[in-house]
Amino acid sequence: MPQGIYGISYDISTPQTERDLPHGWNACRAQTYRQLACRLERGQFTRLQRSDWVRENMDAITTYYTMLMLGDITPPGKLSSMVKGLKMHMIHHWLLDVTQDIQLSGQYATMLVGPTPSGLVPTNVPSIEAPEDFVVPAYTRHSDAALDVANWRV
Numbered sequence: 001m002p003q004g005i006y007g008i009s010y011d012i013s014t015p016q017t018e019r020d021l022p023h024g025w026n027a028c029r030a031q032t033y034r035q036l037a038c039r040l041e042r043g044q045f046t047r048l049q050r051s052d053w054v055r056e057n058m059d060a061i062t063t064y065y066t067m068l069m070l071g072d073i074t075p076p077g078k079l080s081s082m083v084k085g086l087k088m089h090m091i092h093h094w095l096l097d098v099t100q101d102i103q104l105s106g107q108y109a110t111m112l113v114g115p116t117p118s119g120l121v122p123t124n125v126p127s128i129e130a131p132e133d134f135v136v137p138a139y140t141r142h143s144d145a146a147l148d149v150a151n152w153r154v
Contacts, residue, residue, distance in 0.1 A: 001060035004090055008040065008067050010051045011085035025078060032082075035073040040066070054091065063088050118153045127153035 012032060020026045037047065043066040045053040055063070067088050071079045101107040105122040112127055115137050121127050130152035136142060145151055 001090060003057060003059055004092070005054055005056045006058045006060065006063040007048070007052060007054040007089045007091060008045065008063065008070075009053070009085070009087045009089065010036065010070070010083065012036075012051070012079075013082045013084050016082040025082070027078075032073065032078070036070055036079075039070055039073070043069075060088070060090070112154060115152045115154050118151050121153045130154050 012029070014029055016024050017027055017029045017032055018024060033050065036051075040047070040053045043055070043062075045055045045066070047053050067086060070086065073079050098108075102109055104112075104116070104120065105125050111125060112121065115130055115134065116127070118127075118129075130149040131154075132149060134149045134152060134154075136146050140146055
């Protein structure tokens, strides 16, 4: 395969990481992801998302061996007992990346369409504090901070 943009993606079983023995490692998921990230960063890969990494001007063989070296995280055998997927892919073209367009303040998200946490609203997006009769949006866990209208913008 030619030089190009290669990626590595993985999917790790959270239950097998966090469950107590004998059905899991009774470990913090974050530690596993940190170990994987360190190895990929050493290989000069850049994170696209939590478990999607790419490197430009790369060859397939080096990408493949980098992927196999992820199995060296500690303790030995941990990755192989909890990996759900580990894939290498080649990106021929960055055809269409609409990330900035759909992010708040981008071309397609110029205003709020519902209550939004105040810390997530860019300064160039018009907003006001939520009214006193505000209702916490669906799927948002209730907490003191979530119930405080000062933490929301509409």
